[in-house]
Amino acid sequence: MIDQGDPLARIAAALERMAPPPRPATDWLAFPAYVWTGSFARPVERLEAPRLDMLRGIDAQKERVAENVLRLAQGHAAHDMLLWGARGMGKSALTRASILAAQKAHPGQIALVQAGTDALEGISSVFAELGRVERNFLVYIDDLGFAEGDSVGPRHLRSWLEGGVEARPGNVRLAVTSNRRAIVPRHSAEQDDPLNPRDAVDDNLALADRFGLSLGFHSCSQDDYLAIIGGYCGEFGLSFDEGDALEWSRRRGARSGRTAWQYVNELAGRAGRLL
Numbered sequence: 001m002i003d004q005g006d007p008l009a010r011i012a013a014a015l016e017r018m019a020p021p022p023r024p025a026t027d028w029l030a031f032p033a034y035v036w037t038g039s040f041a042r043p044v045e046r047l048e049a050p051r052l053d054m055l056r057g058i059d060a061q062k063e064r065v066a067e068n069v070l071r072l073a074q075g076h077a078a079h080d081m082l083l084w085g086a087r088g089m090g091k092s093a094l095t096r097a098s099i100l101a102a103q104k105a106h107p108g109q110i111a112l113v114q115a116g117t118d119a120l121e122g123i124s125s126v127f128a129e130l131g132r133v134e135r136n137f138l139v140y141i142d143d144l145g146f147a148e149g150d151s152v153g154p155r156h157l158r159s160w161l162e163g164g165v166e167a168r169p170g171n172v173r174l175a176v177t178s179n180r181r182a183i184v185p186r187h188s189a190e191q192d193d194p195l196n197p198r199d200a201v202d203d204n205l206a207l208a209d210r211f212g213l214s215l216g217f218h219s220c221s222q223d224d225y226l227a228i229i230g231g232y233c234g235e236f237g238l239s240f241d242e243g244d245a246l247e248w249s250r251r252r253g254a255r256s257g258r259t260a261w262q263y264v265n266e267l268a269g270r271a272g273r274l275l
Helices: 007-018 059-073 091-105 123-130 152-161 188-192 199-208 222-236 242-252 257-270
Strands: 033-036 041-044 081-085 110-115 136-141 172-178 213-217
Touching (some): 059 136, 059 213, 091 110, 091 172, 123 152, 222 257
Parallel strands (some): 110 136, 136 172
Antiparallel strands (some): 033 041
């Protein structure tokens, strides 16, 4: 019973009420995927991803990412991955599809842990937890970038990748997507600095070079764009007109896997179908 007349007791009670609740325990063996919120891991009961054979126009990247994730699932040496380049070209979809394929090949042996760029605080504690689990994990950070002047984020990333005190354990690898290979923003001032003008740029690229597997994703050609649509339409039993498909991309100012999928979704809607 707290003595309400005791000032120290009242202060202690107030601090206890202000303290955040303990983070709920996570069953790291029960689910195919998790989302790290910055304070706890939320389990995902079903991982949604396309089949690998449905992803077109990125065959070389698909082969290397899928092989690397399969190695991780098997408990073999695997690389941290940086998937960089054009928006909408399947970086995220390929990561999820590769995990799903590895889970089918080796049930229960690998899980995806997605961390938003606004939820990276405390991720080192997640690494410590995962290192004690008899399972392999791919920690996935989508669309990573750091604000100008942010030195803490890149420093943490280097530590995670290169064996610092916060490094991810052996059963964990990182998969990072970014629109730019350098990850950190590059500004014209870096080129104009009369003192060592390449240093800042080289430092940014050195961060990217710490990933064992770095793959570029580039805007697709017209033929690739139509091939992607054709692959989806073959899968779902839809027909399409090439001129209509190209007009769709022109109206959006881009040809990409995402634009192709949006067009296929439009075709399904016209046909009264649900994908």
